[in-house]
Amino acid sequence: MRASRLVSLLLLLQTRGRMTAAALADELEVSVRTIYRDVDSLHAAGVPLYGDAGPQGGYQLLDGYRTRLTGLTESEAESLFLAGLPGPAKELGLANAVTAANLKLMAALPEDMRSRASRIASRFHLDAPGWHNDADDTPLLAEVAAAVWDSQVVEVVYRRWKAPEEVTRTLSPYGLVLKGGRWYLVAQARRGVATYRVAQILGLRVLDEKFDRPADFDLAGYWERSLADFESRRHTGEALIRLSPRGVERFPNMVLPRVAQAARDTALPDGGWTRVTVPIESIDHALVEFLRLGTDVEVLEPPELRERFVATARGLTEIYSSSSSSSGEVNTRCGS
Structure with missing residues (x-):
């Protein structure tokens, strides 16, 4: 030390x-x-x-003196890919290794390159989590990461969204992915390679068994294909809607990129408004999503979604009408 x-x-x-x-x-x-x-x-x-x-x-x-003690340790070398992500590095237990690796790299650079690197570091900062996502509680992340580094088979207790909620799985952990501030484990399970949210791992036991990670397994490629497949399965229906000029401006900032792109591709003028066809997950999800646009959107199809909008609007009218009446009665009583 x-x-x-x-x-x-x-x-x-x-x-x-x-x-x-x-x-x-x-x-x-x-x-x-x-x-x-x-x-x-x-x-x-x-x-x-x-x-x-x-x-x-x-x-x-003394001027001109330079040490050659800049060799990276194993943990420092492994941490280099997290050099711009101090938060995730800390979560993985590599914060000190990242600091040491950066320091050694800076010491090895010529003076002109060192000053430029320092300038870049002081002017650019990467904050990975999204604005509206709470950080996951991942107490087992360091243990999961250790199993990934060491190619160690693990047995996990995992909480999923369907019954039975808690299941036990034996996994060969291939890699970790940080997406929107949340950690995901990509691992070989009995039925093939699958993705597991690290925050949903309730327990982990390292088994006395190693595994050989496939030499041709591409973590980034797998993740890209996995996201594309998820998106294709996520949106199973379509909705025809009209957007006001203000709604056209707001819409891309309130939906997923795929939905925003669909709106741009199908846009047609409609009496000062714009008519678009966009993919939706479900009637319930679309209702919540489109209600955020308020009076800047009108749902035309499917009929079930339009009916839900009408029913919601009537319910809101009743609530606020009764609220106004109650307020009036209170004010009348106070005046008398």
Whole structure:
């Protein structure tokens, strides 16, 4: 642990130049006294490190000195693909490895490339989760990830959406996918490769059994095909609707890209409005989706969906009409 910290201290000074003991302590999450001891150890090892006192002081390496201690550890190398995703890296237990890997990479770069890399890092930030999705609670994510890394067969208790809700599955975990802030496990099960939401894994037991991951298995390709298949099965019907000019502007921001594209492809002018045909999941789902547009949408077909809209509108009218009457009675009583 101390040897790793000494290397990190050395690399920090190499990449950032002069740093105070307090700044080094904050960066390495140790006390200032520990930094003093570490600096003494580096001195004793012959590292050309010197310090200046005063407000503008700090520790600095002798000009031109560069360490070659930039080799990545196994965990640091594995973490590189998460270098731009500090949140997911932390969830996987790789936050420290990502920090160390980034530091070593920066130390290995020439000065001009190092400054450009630092500039990019300070100007761009990737936030993976969507706006309206709560983060999943994934207490078993690190264990799932370890099984993926080690090609270890696992037995999981999984909660699904149909009865029986809790099932036990033996899985060969091929990979993890982060989609919209939610983690999914892609694994070989008894009936083939399938996808499991990590938050729905209630229990996990690592079996004393390894598996051989197929050399030709493409995780990204599988995920792309899986999404396309999901979308094709998700939308099983169609609706013919009219959108006001304002509705045309709002519609793409309120529906899935596939639905928005269908609206653009089928758009026809209709008396100042626009008539479009779009895919829908179900009558219930379409009712909820289209109601968000309020008076900027009119459902024409299917008849069942239009009837549901009419019934909903009547119900709302009754509720708000009775509310107005009740308010009036209250105001009359107060006035009397």
